[in-house]
Amino acid sequence: MIEQTIAELEARISGESGLEAARRAELLRLIGALKSEMAALEGGAQKRNLKSLKSSVDELRSSVEGFEQSHPRLVQTVNNISNTLSNLGI
Numbered sequence: 001m002i003e004q005t006i007a008e009l010e011a012r013i014s015g016e017s018g019l020e021a022a023r024r025a026e027l028l029r030l031i032g033a034l035k036s037e038m039a040a041l042e043g044g045a046q047k048r049n050l051k052s053l054k055s056s057v058d059e060l061r062s063s064v065e066g067f068e069q070s071h072p073r074l075v076q077t078v079n080n081i082s083n084t085l086s087n088l089g090i
Helices: 002-015 021-042 046-070 072-087
Strands: none
Touching: 002 021, 046 072
């Protein structure tokens, strides 16, 4: 699933005509770095840490969901601000 998402990102970045060449190259370089890090995670001692990482991500997800439930208007406002900034290219 992660590999598919990365491949989709890579395809979209490569096909985006409105993106400056330097920015495209930088984003593709970052995707390449991410692929390398993922390959490193699949082997060696880091693979053992993957279970711990997954547990941490699950705990974080649970905390975020709890925060969203206890502060829905704040979450909505922050999401709106984030979307606006994203739409502005920031």
